[in-house]
Amino acid sequence: MLHTKSNSDKMSSALQLKLNYVTAYRENRLKVAQDILENKLFFEELVAVSFSPSDKNNHKACWILEFVSYEELNWLQPHLDFFCANLKILKDESAIRPIAKVVQLLIKSHYKKTENSVLLSEENLQDCIETSFDWLINDTKVATKAYSIRTLYVLGNHYVWIHPELQIILNKDYADHSAAYKAVAKEVLKKIK
Template sequence: MGDLERQPELTKILFEAIFVEDREGTFNASWTFDHLMRKKLEYLLPFFDDFAGRLSELKTESCIRPMAHVCEMVCMAYFKKKDPTFTQHITDTQLEQIMTVCFDWLIGPMNMAPKVFSMTSLFYLGQKFDWVHPELKQVLQDTYADGTPGYQNRAKKTLDKLARLGH
C-alpha cells in the first residue's frame, strides 16, 4: 500500500487489474483499490472517465462491493464536502454513469453492502438530478421489507432524509 500511495501512476494499473480479476473470480486488486481510495481518492481523477464508464462491466460481487464503496466516497467528496478537486473535474455525464450503475446495483440481485453504498451515492446524486430522489424513494419502499437489518437501517435513514427534503 505504501508504494501505491507514493506512486499514483500505479493506480490506473491497479484499476485495470480489477477487470482481469472480475473475469477470473479473484478480488485482491479491488479491495486494494478501495483501501487506497480511502486514503488518496484524488488518485482516481486522472482516469475518472474510465472509472465511471467501466463500472457497468463488473459482474463479480467481490469486485462490485469495493467499487460501490468508491462511488459512495466520490459522491460524498463531490456533494457533501463540495471538494473542488472533485466538483471541478467530474462531469455530469460521469455522474450519470455512476447513477445508472448504482441503480443497477441497488435493484439487482446483490448482497446488501453494494446496495447500501449505492443508496447513499444515489441520495447525493439526487441533489443534482431531480428525478433521482422520487425513484430512490420508490425503490427503497419496495425493497425495505426484504432487506437485512443493515439495509433496513440505511434505507430508513435515507427515506427520513428524503422526507425532510419533501420527497
C-alpha cells in the same frame, strides 16, 4: 535480439506479485495499499486490473483500490472516464462492493467543491447513477446496496427525479431485506421526506 522488460512491465509484474499474496484480512490489504500509496507508478495498472474481470486478481485489485481511494481519491481524476464507463462490467460481488464504496466517495467529493475535490463529468455522473440503481435493484449483497442507496441520496440532491425513484424502490423492497438494509433505507427515507 534480446527483449528486456520495460519499467512498466516490471511494475506490472511487481503489482501482480503483490496482488497474488493479498488476502481478505484487512491488515494484509492495508499493507499492499500502503505500497501503492508509496509508489504511484502502480496506480494506473491497479485501476486497469480492477476493471479486468478475467484477471484472477481483479477482486483483490478492487479491495486495494478502495483503500488507496480513502487516502488519495484525487489519483482517480485522470482515470474517471475509464472508471465510470466500466462500472457495469463488474459481476463478482467481491469486486463490486469496494467499487460501490469508491463511487460513493467520488460522488461525495464531487459535490463538496473543495480544493481537492474530484470533478466528474456529466457522463461520469450518469454512469454512476445508472450503475448505482442497477446495484440497488439487482441481486447484490447488502453492503453494495447500502453504498448505492447513500450514493443515490447525494445525487438526488442535484437531480430532482432521483429521490422519488429511490423512495419507491426503498419502500417496495423494505420488507424483503435484512436489518442492515432496513437501517440504511430508514435513515435515507427519513432524510428524503
